[in-house]
Amino acid sequence: MRQVKMTRDSFHVFQANARNALKQSEQVPSILICAGTGCIAGGAMKIYDNLKTECEKRGLPVYVGLKHDTDAEKSLHVKMSGCHGFCEMGPLVHIEPMGVMYIHVKPEDCHEILEKTVLGGEIIDRLVYHLDGVAYPGRRTSLLQEAASGGAGELRQQRCRGH
Numbered sequence: 339m340r341q342v343k344m345t346r347d348s349f350h351v352f353q354a355n356a357r358n359a360l361k362q363s364e365q366v367p368s369i370l371i372c373a374g375t376g377c378i379a380g381g382a383m384k385i386y387d388n389l390k391t392e393c394e395k396r397g398l399p400v401y402v403g404l405k406h407d408t409d410a411e412k413s414l415h416v417k418m419s420g421c422h423g424f425c426e427m428g429p430l431v432h433i434e435p436m437g438v439m440y441i442h443v444k445p446e447d448c449h450e451i452l453e454k455t456v457l458g459g460e461i462i463d464r465l466v467y468h469l470d471g472v473a474y475p476g477r478r479t480s481l482l483q484e485a486a487s488g489g490a491g492e493l494r495q496q497r498c499r500g501h
Contacts, residue, residue, distance in 0.1 A: 367456065370432040374421030377428035381445055382418070385429055388448035389416050396452075427467060437476040440465035 344352065371377070371386045393416065422430050427441035433455050440451065443465060454460040466475040 368434040369416045369456065370419040370434065371417070372422045372428055372430040373418035374425060374428065376425035377430055380429045382429040384445040385431065385443055385448060386416065386418055388445045389452065392448050392452045439467070439476065441467050
């Protein structure tokens with residue numbers, strides 16, 4: 339592979355393009371199904387197939403890819419992803435840009451996930467991680483950050499109950 343020396347100006351163009359691509363990807367709804375070994379063994383491939391089938395039944399355009407250049411690429415994404423590092427809770431399904439992570443997902447949960455969360459914006463409490471009676475629907479905030487912020491757990495708990 340040949341190395342190309344970048345000028346300051348070409349680097350700024352590259353940086354602006356990368357920021358734009360990231361911003362676009364954050365606005366595209368995505369369902370990410372963990373494809374780590376543990377999640378695959380737990381049925382992640384069937385979850386992937388069921389979610390795609392549920393989308394097809396509703397006539398929802400589904401795009402599988404990495405770039406977001408055309409309108410077709412801005413439709414709902416259903417993707418297999420690498421290991422999320424929470425294997426004992428798998429199969430895992432992440433819904434973006436909501437930042438919701440579902441644990442112990444079963445193929446029969448796919449209809450409800452698509453209806454309630456993807457299309458309705460509602461969090462399904464029974465599928466989120468719970469610790470000491472507190473629900474943690476998102477993966478963006480760690481348990482330590484929740485505990486340190488004081489009260490954030492209650493806020494997330496209310497969010498799960500739809501309050």
